[in-house]
Structure formats: structure tokens, C-alpha cells
Amino acid sequence: MGRPSKLSDKQWSEITARLVAGEKAADLAREYGVSKTSISTRVSKRAETIHSVANQVVTAERSLAMLPVSEQLIAVNLASKLRAISDNLASAAQYGAQTAHRLSALANSEVAKVDDANPLARESVEAMKGVAVLTKLANDSASIALNLLNANKDTIKELNSEEPRSSVGANVSPEQLKEAVQSVQAKF
Missing domain, CATH: 1.10.287 (Helix Hairpins)
Structure with missing residues (x-):
């Protein structure tokens, strides 16, 4: 296994939430003192999953509202x-x-x-x-x-x-x- 992250799980959650909200990975990398690659490796796939689930929630809510x-x-x-x-x-x-x-x-x-x-x-x-x-x-x-x-x-x-x-x-x-x-x- 790789070396431990210098960021806490809470900080990674904050990065994930901010990335999902539309902030740029490069800006977050500078702010948290990690590489953009670290963010991409650890968070980008999660952010894609969150976007996908959110789209499904929106679709379901819209479909429900049409009934x-x-x-x-x-x-x-x-x-x-x-x-x-x-x-x-x-x-x-x-x-x-x-x-x-x-x-x-x-x-x-x-x-x-x-x-x-x-x-x-x-x-x-x-x-x-x-x-x-x-x-x-x-x-x-x-x-x-x-x-x-x-x-x-x-x-x-x-x-x-x-x-x-x-x-x-x-x-x-x-x-x-x-x-x-x-x-x-x-x-x-």
C-alpha cells in the first residue's frame, strides 16, 4: 500500500464536495498542498459517481413530480x-x-x-x-x-x-x- 495521505479523511471529503460543486482540481490542489494527480486519483472518480447519482436523483424527482x-x-x-x-x-x-x-x-x-x-x-x-x-x-x-x-x-x-x-x-x-x-x- 502507498504512503499515508497528509490530508485527513475530513479534508478529502471537503475536497470531494468542492470538486462536485464545480471548483477546479488545480485550485484545490494548491490550497490543500497536494498534487492535482492526487486529487484526480483519489477524488475524481468519486465525484463522477456523485454526479451520476445526483443526476439519477434529479431524474427520479422530476419523474415523480410529473405524476x-x-x-x-x-x-x-x-x-x-x-x-x-x-x-x-x-x-x-x-x-x-x-x-x-x-x-x-x-x-x-x-x-x-x-x-x-x-x-x-x-x-x-x-x-x-x-x-x-x-x-x-x-x-x-x-x-x-x-x-x-x-x-x-x-x-x-x-x-x-x-x-x-x-x-x-x-x-x-x-x-x-x-x-x-x-x-x-x-x-x-
């Missing part, structure tokens, strides 16, 4: 339910992964009961049956977590392979982004 009020309420309630489902699935995946880990450890301890010299002895066969059952249960328990990881990986691939699309929120000015971020922050 009649009754449908806006339905959309907001649906979004809330989708967030809850996502949170619950993530929790289920975590518990499933923990259960799979514990069952795998139990299966591993059962393997020690198998007599390597005589694996077909009754005690060894019984131990192997236990290993097989525990391993199957561990794999089944891990399925939710693995499916969630695969879905996440597939989504990331799709997002990274998509061409930028023009949309209602594309090419939003830094001032519009700032207003959108402030409106979102005000809601929380």
Missing part, C-alpha cells in the same frame, strides 16, 4: 416497501451466510471422526453421512447470500456496460445538483 399527487403517494409507498424488502433480503442473506459458516464448521468437525485407515467402518460411514447432511444444509443456507451476491454482480456488470443515455436529468448544472442534494438531505 398526479395520488400516484406520487403510491410511488413513494412502493419505493418504501422495496427498500424494506431489500433490507430484509440483505439480513436474510447475512443470517444464511452465518448459518452456512457454522454448519460448515460442524461438518468439518465430523470429518475428524472418519477413520482414514478404515473409511468403510460403521462409525466412519455414520460420520460421513453426518458430514454430507451438514454440508448440504450449509450449502442450502448459503444460497440466499450467494444469489444476492450474484444478482449484485450482474447488476454492476450491466451498469458498467451501459452506454450513457440522455435523459431528463442529464447534463444537470452544478447548481441544480447542489439544490437536489440539499433537498434530499433536508428529507433526512
